[in-house]
Amino acid sequence: MQFSVDKNNLLSHIQKVSKVSPTRSTMPILNSILFDIKENQLTLRSSDIEITMNATLNVNGKEDGAVALPTRIIYDIINEAEEGELILSSDTEGACTLKSGKGVFEIMGRPGDEFPSLPKISNFNDVEIENSTLRRMIQKTIIAVSKDELKPALMGVLFQIKRHEIRTVATDGHRLVCLIRQDFQNEAYEGEVIIPVKFLNLLLGYLDSEGTTLLSISENHVKVELDSTVIYSRIIDEHFPDYESVIPKDNDKIISMDLNSLLSTIRRVVIFSNKTTHQISLSLSKNITKISTVNQESRTSADEEVDINYSGDDMVVGYNAEYLKEILRNVDTNNVILKLKSSISACLILPEEQKENEDFTMLLMPIRLNE
Amino acid sequence: MSKIKILSDQLTNKIAAGEVVQRPASLVKELVENSLDAGAREITIVIKSGGKALCQVIDNGDGMGKDDLLLAFERYATSKIATTEDLMAIRTLGFRGEALASIAAVAIVNAVSAEKAAESGYELRVEGGSFRDIKPIAATSGTNISVKNLFYNIPARRKFLKSSDVEFRHIIEIIRKFSMIHPQVQFTLIHNDKEVFRLRPEELIDRVVNLYSSEYRGNLIRVDETSAGMTLSGYIGNLNLVRARHGDQYLFVNNRFVSDRLMNHAINTAYSKLISRGEYPFYCLHIQLDPAAVDVNVHPAKMEVKFREQNSVYRFLEDSVKSGLKVIMNVIPDLARFAPEHYYAPLPVNRKDQPDQELPDTEKEMIEAQSPSSNHDFLSFPQTRPESQAEMPLHFSQGRPVGQWTERARRFVEQGLPESQVDYRPDIPLYQLHNKYIITQVKSGLVIIDQHVAHERILYDNAIKAMSEQPWRGQQLLFPQIVELSVMDFSMLLDVIPFLEKIGFSLREFGKNTVALEAVPAGMTWGNESTIIKEILDHYHEFGTKDTSIQSKVAASYSCKAAIKSGDKLTEEEMRNLVDNLFATQNPYFCPHGRPIIINLTIKELDKRFERV
Ligand SMILES: Nc1ncnc2c1ncn2[C@@H]1O[C@H](COP(=O)(O)OP(=O)(O)OP(=O)(O)O)[C@@H](O)[C@H]1O
Numbered sequence A: 001m002q003f004s005v006d007k008n009n010l011l012s013h014i015q016k017v018s019k020v021s022p023t024r025s026t027m028p029i030l031n032s033i034l035f036d037i038k039e040n041q042l043t044l045r046s047s048d049i050e051i052t053m054n055a056t057l058n059v060n061g062k063e064d065g066a067v068a069l070p071t072r073i074i075y076d077i078i079n080e081a082e083e084g085e086l087i088l089s090s091d092t093e094g095a096c097t098l099k100s101g102k103g104v105f106e107i108m109g110r111p112g113d114e115f116p117s118l119p120k121i122s123n124f125n126d127v128e129i130e131n132s133t134l135r136r137m138i139q140k141t142i143i144a145v146s147k148d149e150l151k152p153a154l155m156g157v158l159f160q161i162k163r164h165e166i167r168t169v170a171t172d173g174h175r176l177v178c179l180i181r182q183d184f185q186n187e188a189y190e191g192e193v194i195i196p197v198k199f200l201n202l203l204l205g206y207l208d209s210e211g212t213t214l215l216s217i218s219e220n221h222v223k224v225e226l227d228s229t230v231i232y233s234r235i236i237d238e239h240f241p242d243y244e245s246v247i248p249k250d251n252d253k254i255i256s257m258d259l260n261s262l263l264s265t266i267r268r269v270v271i272f273s274n275k276t277t278h279q280i281s282l283s284l285s286k287n288i289t290k291i292s293t294v295n296q297e298s299r300t301s302a303d304e305e306v307d308i309n310y311s312g313d314d315m316v317v318g319y320n321a322e323y324l325k326e327i328l329r330n331v332d333t334n335n336v337i338l339k340l341k342s343s344i345s346a347c348l349i350l351p352e353e354q355k356e357n358e359d360f361t362m363l364l365m366p367i368r369l370n371e
Numbered sequence B: 001m002s003k004i005k006i007l008s009d010q011l012t013n014k015i016a017a018g019e020v021v022q023r024p025a026s027l028v029k030e031l032v033e034n035s036l037d038a039g040a041r042e043i044t045i046v047i048k049s050g051g052k053a054l055c056q057v058i059d060n061g062d063g064m065g066k067d068d069l070l071l072a073f074e075r076y077a078t079s080k081i082a083t084t085e086d087l088m089a090i091r092t093l094g095f096r097g098e099a100l101a102s103i104a105a106v107a108i109v110n111a112v113s114a115e116k117a118a119e120s121g122y123e124l125r126v127e128g129g130s131f132r133d134i135k136p137i138a139a140t141s142g143t144n145i146s147v148k149n150l151f152y153n154i155p156a157r158r159k160f161l162k163s164s165d166v167e168f169r170h171i172i173e174i175i176r177k178f179s180m181i182h183p184q185v186q187f188t189l190i191h192n193d194k195e196v197f198r199l200r201p202e203e204l205i206d207r208v209v210n211l212y213s214s215e216y217r218g219n220l221i222r223v224d225e226t227s228a229g230m231t232l233s234g235y236i237g238n239l240n241l242v243r244a245r246h247g248d249q250y251l252f253v254n255n256r257f258v259s260d261r262l263m264n265h266a267i268n269t270a271y272s273k274l275i276s277r278g279e280y281p282f283y284c285l286h287i288q289l290d291p292a293a294v295d296v297n298v299h300p301a302k303m304e305v306k307f308r309e310q311n312s313v314y315r316f317l318e319d320s321v322k323s324g325l326k327v328i329m330n331v332i333p334d335l336a337r338f339a340p341e342h343y344y345a346p347l348p349v350n351r352k353d354q355p356d357q358e359l360p361d362t363e364k365e366m367i368e369a370q371s372p373s374s375n376h377d378f379l380s381f382p383q384t385r386p387e388s389q390a391e392m393p394l395h396f397s398q399g400r401p402v403g404q405w406t407e408r409a410r411r412f413v414e415q416g417l418p419e420s421q422v423d424y425r426p427d428i429p430l431y432q433l434h435n436k437y438i439i440t441q442v443k444s445g446l447v448i449i450d451q452h453v454a455h456e457r458i459l460y461d462n463a464i465k466a467m468s469e470q471p472w473r474g475q476q477l478l479f480p481q482i483v484e485l486s487v488m489d490f491s492m493l494l495d496v497i498p499f500l501e502k503i504g505f506s507l508r509e510f511g512k513n514t515v516a517l518e519a520v521p522a523g524m525t526w527g528n529e530s531t532i533i534k535e536i537l538d539h540y541h542e543f544g545t546k547d548t549s550i551q552s553k554v555a556a557s558y559s560c561k562a563a564i565k566s567g568d569k570l571t572e573e574e575m576r577n578l579v580d581n582l583f584a585t586q587n588p589y590f591c592p593h594g595r596p597i598i599i600n601l602t603i604k605e606l607d608k609r610f611e612r613v
């Protein structure tokens, strides 16, 4: 294999694909990037088995062939290389020479055919989504994704796709976020997939521009093509829990309050909470709620009142303040609505008003106060 | 005038009678007891072929005159008691007047004895129970009894004797006991013409160290308590001396070794928070009390006693040991504590220098010799008493590599640190090693923390607190977990539900043998809520004894199952949180099962390892 290319052109592509390379992997080959040259086209590929990313660029090809080069070292040397042209060549054993300016650098790689090939996928269903919509749908739900490897179904975001509606849902068993958009058209496909959070985080990096993104869904994979880059990901082949049945319909204690004053009060109070449970309590009474915490171990406590709009019965509920904070930060209206029923059932957290064609629901389970 | 009298029938009927001689070791026991009763300061035990050929005990005690020597081998002939009242308050080891008579019936006995100021001694030969001969002989004061060819006249019994090695081990164990309760008496043991050891008069702690290893010195806790006419003295071992096998537990009552389940239970109870099932602490304790308050006449082997006020002795024992154990925090456990197999030297297999070949050393016997019920490896005795501590590099002198032992012992003595020296500082970085241990710097060097047991300790303490004081909060689950149980587990669950609820679980009955788990302890992250209940029940079922309270069983099961596992990756913040919480617990050094949580490596130790000093 041999080719020459402009340093900056190569560097920007390596930066992209290196995001997929695991830093440490039990399969050493995955700690490298595949360089594959066919005539004047260079394909770079990285993979962590779950996700595979392909980036192509035009180069000056001399000899076809492929080599896998260690991600760290190839990235560092190209980053530090002098401006201008680089010449890379390798033999079939994987020994690679990089020439840059007056420098000659020898790198030991692996033969290209040892690198995992692209997933063989057929029968893609293409779903086209507006970039801004997709970004919002991911950003809002991703906070509730579980990190717990023993609950694989919850380690991604559920995409439910219908003809005229798309939903994203995520939950970790303690809280749940569900976002529904009706301004969506899709004639070809109806179905649902759980997409791993790592893929969605990668994808977010490509959604800043105007335009649309094509999500291609197959039985086991999801794929996006973004200009010269293609990302493949396995989808999570698990059963997502029946989330609709746990979203309460009859929560009749309705509170509305200023989002920022609530958030800043919680931030102050949580300093005094138990470091394991992060438990705070909200004591609701007419038009006022007291937010408080007591930490038995450190003998500290905090109490602060917040004005609210509420006319129901007095009630005390406890929450994990860290969860509550994350959920409230997700709200993008000035006021937030809480809908409650009892101190042991789910609380609905909603924006003051829904965006057009959108239904955005969050849900948080309380901590029992045993009082 | 003879000192020995034949007991009246009326009195002999009151004595717990039974078989006195079962094996060479029981014979040696009787002979040594007699020597000790005669006030001997030096006792030499000569054994051949594990005692099957010869058991000889030579003492420098009071000795016997001609008449006494003849009487001594009669049944119920004793100088130690005379009346029923005497039987109620026995101060001597012997009292039945039976031992020598029984021995004489099953072996060939030769006894030489001379009283202190006597002109001459006498030699008596007894064979198969009948006198052969008595004649004057020149002898220094004291008694020398040799017993040859045990069971020569009862072949069936002789056949049941074990190999010489095994029998000799039993003898060693008997002498070990005597020597521990009489550190001021010199004991010399000779086997097959070789001196196995010579224990010179010394302090108890030195005796224990000489009997075991120098490692013991730094790990013994002195006990000295007096209460209501009872005194308890001796040593208990800290957790470094806890072994996975039974055997190093010595309890003496008025100079007599006793095996008393109840009293041993009292001691184990005192340890109970620190050790778990299948672990045995070391102790060598001596209860002294009014002989009238304890009945030794309950079993023919004289190894059991009955306390008149059993409960108060029990409490005294438990309390004394508990208060001794308070200092246990001062010593952080040894690195190799859980390798008891390193601790005991392996048994010598088929050594050629053993002349005993009458009985084959079958493999079965070798196995038996190694099983926990058998006694200790006699090789752990120092063969000769070292002149000074510094010159005591060998615990046995068979040319076996003992570097490991001495190294451990040395390392051990150095690393015992008072609690205050583990000054954990929250601004110093923490490192996670193999997703298993947390390492951080402390003033004296470094500490290694086992993440699983550390978390277990924290959760256990939290759970106990939650059950007795403020309940722990429960995080409600969005998707209640349905848990199906067996009938057994379900009924067990009903017992423990009130305790589980206090630590934050919330369970609702949901059909037959099925529960819905609706809340879990807040702040806990474990993947599978539905299995945690089953795991807790399994552990609960296995853990502890009848005496452990439900509360601590539930707490232990919960903490064991809910704790982060070894292998879990922790963030810096999680590690910090864990270590902070650990040092806030009552006992950061041992987990609820008694395993060590923290190991300390001092700079001094590291300097030594790197040969800087
Ligand atoms: N080594 C000895 N030195 C001096 N006297 C001895 C010695 N051995 C035995 N005697 C005397 O012989 C007596 C009989 O001993 P023997 O062991 O048969 O009975 P005992 O010790 O009185 O009671 P027990 O049967 O409980 O051991 C003793 O009471 C003691 O007076």
Ligand SMILES: [Mg+2]
Pocket (backbone or CB within 6 Å): B030, B033, B034, B093, B094, B095, B099, B100
């Ligand atoms: Mg006796």
